[in-house]
Amino acid sequence: MTNQKQAMLFGLGTVLLWSTVATAFKLALRDLAPVQLLLIACASSVLVLGVILLVQGRWHLVFKLRKRQYLQSFGMGLINPCLYYLVLFAAFDRLPAQEAQPLNYTWALVLTYLSVPFLGHKLRRVDIVAGLICYAGVVVIATRGAVTSLSFSNPLGVGLALGSTVIWASYWILATRDQRDPVVGLFLNFLFALPVIALICALTEGIQFRPMASVGAAVYVGAFEMGIAFVLWSYAMKKAENTSKVSNLIFISPFLSLVFIYFILGEEILPSTYIGLVMIMGGLWLQQRKVSAQKQRLVHES
Template structure:
């Protein structure tokens, strides 16, 4: 049954969890290499999603798919978690959290652009304006305000952050044709991706992990960012009478995240971060506005 109040509570819970992950990423990367962190987080996520499926009495769905869908799980697992989190954690390893986190939020705009060639959607003027505003914010953050010199603080880190948005948006475009149960699908993606991550970790960094707070932070990322947050957001969307109101909650997350980054990580938040983040959120709001208009047109038609 639809219940907007419950949907908003699920949505707020998700946003709160998303707001903490940039801080958790940096804490985990203090003693772990990105691939080691990914191994711990992915393994934790697989376990928590298995428990969720058992509690929901939907475990049988894991074994009821067609062979083609298991092959699909492996292919999508190579994209997410493998490739996406390699890029994302690599970006957080090189950039301050206040820079890497806002850059990652531009994935929604990338998704709109990639939907034009791959899903046959039309590119409107508002998409172009949203893109210009959004990426103006990216430049402000990436150059730490030195926009006239175009001197990037860490070109590779910025490239990894932008690359993660391309991978994530591509993943969701592929997922539009995914008929599997969402939680089952994510569980299998991570399950099939885990051995690949373990092999790469063993080959590059080794499997000996330091037993420190970084290990706890990596487990936190796997349990909450990769696992529970996804399930809560799914519930929020299912319960919502008005999905736009729930979706708008995501605009709280990056600003709340700066609070955790400042007080827990001790990063001095630069003025350029605030300016760039406001521009990125404005661009995303414009893009969201276009989506709402399209939904209204369909409803009226």
């Protein structure tokens, strides 16, 4: 099997896992508060990532970082998972999955915009057009099709969902300067964030978790969305001979996610959700297609 085929398989596995997490979020949040979900998910992710490092024979790398990098792990952990997932889970707690999930996908666009002041990237005309298309789709979804009234179904939930995209994009901008091994870095981020999350949970909602179905969903979120999916996607990017083909797989995820939302959660998918999601994905595709074309041109010129 060629490296590209392996990359596509790893990518498809990641997309499948990403497609299920919105449903898992809502199942866990039926009986758990967002911070309780985060505590269980973070602990599960630490365990899974630790096992992965052991199996890969890279556990020793956890102890070979500089003091500054351990401090960095604590700081990054406060952003992800602590702040990011608290905000994201709070959004899912207030919005139907079919609304929260597409809004979260606009983080890629936010990353482009934040890269202008913080990384010195140039804002292109296509980025502006893509933004107008994407956020028009956001309005369609958030108003459930009542665009002219601008009456949002849950303003706080929409604000939290969009706010989570800013936090996530900011995290990845900071990660561009991260010299740690990606899996080791993620493991340490979650490990150092875990006591903070546990303290917040103990002081607010408590740490008694009785409904096993919700706990199981929370464990699934931590093991697969926060842990295994990240590792699979890393493998996909390393194996890929054509990264754009693998990256394009992410456009399958939100539509496949609606299938799980409909059949498992029983949410009736509104026409406005389909329209808004197509607009968001169309804007992101337009932006990514332009970037891919520029990369290919640079390769040919070199």
